[in-house]
Amino acid sequence: MSTQQPAYLRRIQTISPHLQAPPQTVTKNIIYSTIVIGGGVIGASCAYQLSKDGGNVLLLDQYHMAHDNGSSHGDGRIIRFSYPEDIYIELAKIVYPMWKDIEKESNTKLYQMTGGIDFGPGHLEPIVDLIQNYKKHNIPYELLNKEEAEKKFPQFKFSPTDVIVYQAEGGVLYASKAVKSLWLLCKQFGATVEQNKKVDRIKVESKDLITVLCDDQTVYKGRKVVFAAGGWTNELLYRSQLNLTLRIEVSQENVFYWEPRPDTPKSIDYSQYSNPVAIYYRDADNAFYSLPEIDIKGVKCGYHHSGTALDKMGMPGDRKPYPKEKLDQIKEYIGKYNPGLNNEKESSSLHCHYTNTPDYHFIVDRHPKHSNIIITSACSGHGFKFAPAIGKLVSCMARDVPTPFDISDFSLNRFNNKSLIKRTSA
Template sequence: MAEGVYDVIVIGSGVMGSSTAYSLAKKGKKTLILEQFPVLHSRGSSHGLSRITRLAYGVQHYTDKMVDAFKMLAELERETGTELLINCGTLSIGPENDEFLRDVEKALTNVGAAVDVLTHEQLRRRYPMLSYPHNYVGLLDHKGGLLKADCILRALQTVFRQRGGEIRDCEPVTAIHPGSTVTVTTSKGTYRAASVVVAVGSWADKMLRPLGLSLPVKIQRVTVCYCKELHPGSHSAQQLPCFIEHSGSPPYDIWGLPSYEYPGYAKIALHTGPEISPDTRDQPDGKWVTDRVTAYVKEHFPGLESTPSITEQCIYTMTPDEDFIIDYHPQHHNIIVAAGFSGHGFKLAPVVGEAVSDMATGRVPKYDMKPFMITRFKTEASQ
């Protein structure tokens, strides 16, 4: 049986766990990552080649944090000599006087970001591959773009290992025993640490229930669609930015990326999907999602084949307010929970990792963590 004593044990090797472990290793902490699947697996929320990044949030504190996230990502690029961001911009689309667009413009202005406010005519001329109603306008966030998701995970784990970090994969955690020193039991051994970080994505509620904590999260399967260009190169990152619309009809948020993962295919998805168990996510019960994407592409992307040629699955762990859960366990202060990233966490992983690593080592994070506290919910542990 394997045994070991560490400063911090991080459970979960997705982008949040890896970013936290990376920050801990850079602080000189002896850190272990435990992962139930092989590293870089495709069973959770962090796999795949691409994600959107943006300053363009409708909530100021997220935009503020993204300022730091971009700086931290640039540092990771320098450390590894790897390009991790394709800076094609991110376009927010919606009707004139849309509340989300107003909030985005305000947040970007408050951080001094470069933003183009596009009238409908300007939107049409700049992006002829898009077709939206005459009352639609756009906001182009120049800082935004496409994250090379798999490259980011590899980069985080590479630096973590270079700084002495240890990763044990294919080793499911079977029990967490609280105490002044936390003991973690796995399928292969027992490990101890001064603190433990639970960053297991959609498995968080299942892992925390034996510790008396129930999180109000819903697990959704998101079907990501890839639609073929009718004219090769027309939806490349040189022609089309990443985009987000928060005012779709029916009221589904929808997002997309230019051609990258599959050359000649743009990536488009709804910000929602059927509720599932993370252990049975591949059951085919979400045809309404692909039907909605097909209708949307047919209406707004005339340069793409409307029926997706390729579909892939991802998992969202949704909180009721779509804000994250980053907090100490209510009864065990040396167990830190990082969960519920609600489909928009990947881009903020550098900031989350820095904050969680501070919490795990007795430091006070530089960020306001109140929006992420467990006590905002009426959970079993907070009653």
């Protein structure tokens, strides 16, 4: 594993001690079984599952509950079985029942089944592999021709050469609402939750003790630590002098909302109760996705992995412009496949961050030298749906019990080989 620090980490500045008197250090006397750093959907899911499994858990976030500075906010995220890789089918099998449990425990609706379609030229590897994986795992699906698909989903127009794969359990998760529910459930199951607590660094005292120092000089102690800090992970690893730099890149992504044209028939329903989630594979490396209208006016559409790479996570309010040529391609996609929507001008847009690995697979692994540090949440733009299942994997690791299935696809050592494995699909 490379220990050379990227330039942006070497440029991290510290506040001069001459500018202000240092605050008084406050050391908490509790030794937590696990401290989770990062309260987005992954960190909240880890803290939820760890506390539910009986741990004495502390969850720390540098901002407030369900903030919009990371990767977990918004009105909706896609949940689906539609993956050509085995490991994501395994995660989906675990996570669908978990989301139902979370809904019951929080008494909050978080999932709406809309059905999901994956479509594109039939010769493309993602489409071929997806169908094969459905068959392998006995996931029910339908192949629709153009006429069948347009009758079932009048919101879309398809090309005669498209292969259209329908899976009924695809749907949407209510993103910000889900994060808030997980935070509340953490407390319900006994976890301590601290907002506006930025972790400055951690220190591994021994195999059974880690000290966590926040920038307000509060000190916490735990037996294990879970890094769920997304795009801030490398900065924290660097400040903590843990001799590890992850092979990740942060990008700022944008999604856009598109309302129907004035002359679109009112009988065409773009709401979550009629419109499916959809992924269109233009080719093997480029995909567009859409979600029905939920809370924000219009259909949500994005171009997967099309945003601007960032040197580091910015401050709140620091936004990069979305590439015009990418937005033009989204407009072209909508004009062709969703002609009832006004593709001339988006009604609104939102930003979020992807924390991307080179192969777009997740990281769920222990630190190579410190087994009491677990690193996760580099989810490459497709991890929200799986968060409770990732929390379950992390809980197993923290409690030193076997995970439900082999997770070597998420290991850190896969990056030791410079020739990376095939990138995952959208």
